Amino acid sequence: MKIAVLPGDGIGTEIVAEAVRVLDVLDLKFEMESALVGGAAYEAHGHPLPESTLKLAKESDAVLFGAVGDWKYDKLDRPLRPEQAILGLRKNLGLFANFRPAICYEELVDASSLKPELIAGLDILIIRELTGDIYFGQPRGRRIATDGHFPGAEEAFDTMRYSRPEIERIGRVAFEAARKRSKRVTSVDKNNVLETSQLWKDVMLDIAKEYPDVELDHMLVDNAAMQLVKAPKKFDVVVTGNMFGDILSDEAAMLTGSIGMLPSASLNSSNQGLYEPSHGSAPDIAGKGVANPLATILSAAMMLRFSLNQPEAADRIESAVKDVLASGLRTGDIWSEGTKRVGTREMGDAVVAAI
Amino acid sequence: MKIAVLPGDGIGTEIVAEAVRVLDVLDLKFEMESALVGGAAYEAHGHPLPESTLKLAKESDAVLFGAVGDWKYDKLDRPLRPEQAILGLRKNLGLFANFRPAICYEELVDASSLKPELIAGLDILIIRELTGDIYFGQPRGRRIATDGHFPGAEEAFDTMRYSRPEIERIGRVAFEAARKRSKRVTSVDKNNVLETSQLWKDVMLDIAKEYPDVELDHMLVDNAAMQLVKAPKKFDVVVTGNMFGDILSDEAAMLTGSIGMLPSASLNSSNQGLYEPSHGSAPDIAGKGVANPLATILSAAMMLRFSLNQPEAADRIESAVKDVLASGLRTGDIWSEGTKRVGTREMGDAVVAAI
Ligand SMILES: CC(C)[C@H](C(=O)O)[C@@H](O)C(=O)O
Ligand SMILES: CC(C)[C@H](C(=O)O)[C@@H](O)C(=O)O
Numbered sequence: 001m002k003i004a005v006l007p008g009d010g011i012g013t014e015i016v017a018e019a020v021r022v023l024d025v026l027d028l029k030f031e032m033e034s035a036l037v038g039g040a041a042y043e044a045h046g047h048p049l050p051e052s053t054l055k056l057a058k059e060s061d062a063v064l065f066g067a068v069g070d071w072k073y074d075k076l077d078r079p080l081r082p083e084q085a086i087l088g089l090r091k092n093l094g095l096f097a098n099f100r101p102a103i104c105y106e107e108l109v110d111a112s113s114l115k116p117e118l119i120a121g122l123d124i125l126i127i128r129e130l131t132g133d134i135y136f137g138q139p140r141g142r143r144i145a146t147d148g149h150f151p152g153a154e155e156a157f158d159t160m161r162y163s164r165p166e167i168e169r170i171g172r173v174a175f176e177a178a179r180k181r182s183k184r185v186t187s188v189d190k191n192n193v194l195e196t197s198q199l200w201k202d203v204m205l206d207i208a209k210e211y212p213d214v215e216l217d218h219m220l221v222d223n224a225a226m227q228l229v230k231a232p233k234k235f236d237v238v239v240t241g242n243m244f245g246d247i248l249s250d251e252a253a254m255l256t257g258s259i260g261m262l263p264s265a266s267l268n269s270s271n272q273g274l275y276e277p278s279h280g281s282a283p284d285i286a287g288k289g290v291a292n293p294l295a296t297i298l299s300a301a302m303m304l305r306f307s308l309n310q311p312e313a314a315d316r317i318e319s320a321v322k323d324v325l326a327s328g329l330r331t332g333d334i335w336s337e338g339t340k341r342v343g344t345r346e347m348g349d350a351v352v353a354a355i
Numbered sequence: 356m357k358i359a360v361l362p363g364d365g366i367g368t369e370i371v372a373e374a375v376r377v378l379d380v381l382d383l384k385f386e387m388e389s390a391l392v393g394g395a396a397y398e399a400h401g402h403p404l405p406e407s408t409l410k411l412a413k414e415s416d417a418v419l420f421g422a423v424g425d426w427k428y429d430k431l432d433r434p435l436r437p438e439q440a441i442l443g444l445r446k447n448l449g450l451f452a453n454f455r456p457a458i459c460y461e462e463l464v465d466a467s468s469l470k471p472e473l474i475a476g477l478d479i480l481i482i483r484e485l486t487g488d489i490y491f492g493q494p495r496g497r498r499i500a501t502d503g504h505f506p507g508a509e510e511a512f513d514t515m516r517y518s519r520p521e522i523e524r525i526g527r528v529a530f531e532a533a534r535k536r537s538k539r540v541t542s543v544d545k546n547n548v549l550e551t552s553q554l555w556k557d558v559m560l561d562i563a564k565e566y567p568d569v570e571l572d573h574m575l576v577d578n579a580a581m582q583l584v585k586a587p588k589k590f591d592v593v594v595t596g597n598m599f600g601d602i603l604s605d606e607a608a609m610l611t612g613s614i615g616m617l618p619s620a621s622l623n624s625s626n627q628g629l630y631e632p633s634h635g636s637a638p639d640i641a642g643k644g645v646a647n648p649l650a651t652i653l654s655a656a657m658m659l660r661f662s663l664n665q666p667e668a669a670d671r672i673e674s675a676v677k678d679v680l681a682s683g684l685r686t687g688d689i690w691s692e693g694t695k696r697v698g699t700r701e702m703g704d705a706v707v708a709a710i
Contacts, residue, residue, distance in 0.1 A: 078546075078547070078553065081547065083547045083548075087548070113469050113470060113473050113584050113585055114468050114469060114470070114584075115468060115469070115470060118468050131504065132503075132504065134489075134515060134548075134549065135548055137503075137512070138502065138503075140549075140550045141550055142550060142554065145516075145518050147493065148487075148492075148493075148516065148518060149486065149487065149518065149520070149521055150518045150519075150520045150521060153518040153519050153520050153521075154518065154519045154554070155516055155517060155518035155519065155554070156516065156517060156550040156551045156553065156554035156555075157492070157514055157515060157516035157550065157551060158514075158515040158516075158549045158550050158551050159512055159513075159514055159515070160489060160512060160513045160514075160515060161500075161503065161510055161511065161512035161513075162510060162511060163500050163503060163504065163505045163508040163509065163510035164505075164508050164509045164510065165504070165505045165508050166504055166505060166508075190598075190601075191433075192433070192436065192438045193438075193442070193489075193490055194489065194495075194513045195495045195496055195497060195511040195512065195513050196511045196512060196513050198433065198511065199497065199509070199510070199511035200511075221601070221602055222601045222602050222605040223605070225580070225602045225603070225605050225606040225609070226605045226606060226608070226609035226614075227609075228606075229468050229584065229606060229609045229610055230468055230609055230612075243545075244602075246545075246576070246577045247576055247577050247580045247599075247602055248580070250577040250578070250580050250581045251580040251581060251583075251584060251606065253581070254580075254581035254582075254584045254585055255584055257585075259581075
């Protein structure tokens with residue numbers, strides 16, 4: 001088994017280093033190999049996803065990813081910006097199934113913007129389709145409009161599209177996940193406006209017939225954005241397209257108030273996966289040794305479970321993280337009165353010790 | 356001056372009736388004419404936006420709109436569903452500028468899911484482009500895919516598109532609005548992925564040069580969905596496209612916890628406008644006399660200010676609503692311990708009396 005380690009930019013290197021130490025201490029049988037990605041790769045090789053990095057990712061069983069991006073790359077042409085690396089990895093590895101849990105840890109209830117009773121015990125799993133939709137839909141570009149409100153004017157356009165088999169496969173992932181949880185799936189779309197969403201809903205209804213033990217309901221994306229704020233605990237498994245999933249999974253993550261704790265997994269049909277924290281590269285605190293490594297450490301646990309077939313090792317990491325939280329250690333992002341503030345490294349040390 | 360009164364479905368008739376009583380008591384010089392829209396119009400005429408209703412709306416200076424929709428129409432073909440009426444009105448009247456305030460009334464702070472200190476005093480103005488984007492972009496439909504992940508499979512597609520003048524005019528609306536407020540505009544897009552968003556951002560930067568006194572910043576839509584939860588009071592004027600605006604304006608409205616209080620206005624370039632509450636038709640409580648009419652009454656105030664050139668009358672309505680809240684009257688949606696629960700009609704009575 002082989003893991004590609006891609007720390008990336010900003011706090012990426014610091015947090016991935018701690019996850020690697022945690023993996024090391026478990027003394028499992030796999031090889032790890034690092035490579036540059038994002039802005040770091042652009043600086044060294046002129047491209048955010050160099051051929052060599054992509055090759056390493058492809059030949060590995062899993063990718064442990066930190067974060068990419070920095071304001072200083074904002075002015076580059078889009079194909080050269082750090083985020084293109086993550087889009088390129090998703091596309092080239094066919095990572096269509098994104099798992100984004102939004103969990104509120106008991107000890108961190110107060111970190112949320114929401115009143116404690118609304119958020120305590122939250123445990124949502126958002127399943128976002130990751131290789132289709134308007135993210136990758138062709139055609140797209142700029143042109144002179146020939147119809148619409150201002151024929152003759154410059155316009156830009158993108159194509160939202162989903163095919164039946166693309167919706168079927170992500171639907172099955174959601175129903176399978178729901179079987180292992182509360183047996184409820186909420187499919188989010190905008191079928192009152194979009195053709196793509198109407199097909200999405202139709203296919204979800206078809207797939208539901210294969211899972212008579214799982215309850216399916218449908219929610220419009222605007223309503224979902226509201227209900228997440230109003231009563232997040234009513235959700236269990238949510239399945240949605242790439243664009244709506246981008247927005248809703250971040251909203252749900254932020255509801256917990258502790259996005260520094262939330263891992264994610266992106267899988268293809270052979271369970272090869274990319275694992276990354278739900279937060280970004282946080283260039284403002286990079287290099288200061290204060291970033292929270294727990295989301296990345298928990299992403300490594302997801303990696304062991306989903307791609308490396310080591311569920312016991314995954315359990316060990318997850319319970320070590322729980323123990324560390326219970327012992328009162330906190331990085332700055334989740335710190336509150338009465339707990340002990342620690343840095344990235346100390347937090348990693350504590351997880352290693354707990355294992 | 357003429358107002359088209361379109362109550363629509365569900366609670367629409369009840370709440371619009373109260374707004375009409377409030378307008379009546381002001382004894383202003385304008386004509387009001389009612390017509391069916393949405394499911395009600397479909398039942399009577401076989402179409403959610405009959406020619407006669409559209410004609411009335413077009414020849415009026417303003418439309419006072421209740422709400423449309425009911426689960427029983429979910430199975431109709433999309434062109435016959437109630438929501439098509441609102442899309443048809445927006446398109447035919449060219450109502451490109453949607454104003455969606457998200458305001459937290461002092462007395463209603465506790466209705467919010469958010470902790471009081473995060474929400475007290477909230478006053479955001481979301482300006483959503485309303486006649487372009489993927490809502491109306493052609494081409495759209497179903498077909499057999501010839502490329503993508505599954506060539507040969509059935510697929511559905513929609514087109515996101517914006518032209519430079521469409522972005523310019525909504526941008527100017529936002530900058531003008533900001534001039535009357537805190538002189539800050541946040542433009543929300545997804546320029547790291549979408550061509551349409553890149554043009555959106557480019558044009559906003561161009562427009563900003565006309566408004567050197569207004570500060571412009573840019574935020575990605577996923578981050579905006581997070582920041583609204585984390586620190587909503589950091590926003591002032593937000594401008595965004597039709598699709599992102601649909602999601603973010605509902606999220607922002609729900610943050611206040613009192614969506615039954617929030618009006619909206621949709622204007623065209625000659626200040627003809629459609630005014631409606633931000634909430635929906637709530638078929639579950641329709642006909643029970645318990646719906647909150649205040650969002651509709653406040654929409655009537657916006658109508659007087661924006662389309663009918665009666666700012667004093669608008670002020671009178673708005674201060675009457677404040678007085679009624681201060682006196683402790685509440686409909687069920689905003690009721691809390693220690694306040695007096697009243698129905699739709701009593702709330703209308705109270706506003707009329709306060710005027
Ligand atoms: C960096 C960006 C392209 C990416 C996305 O939009 O998918 C990010 O927001 C995410 O959710 O992983
Ligand atoms: C009813 C629907 C078509 C509409 C929209 O998506 O614009 C509604 O959600 C709104 O925001 O006014």
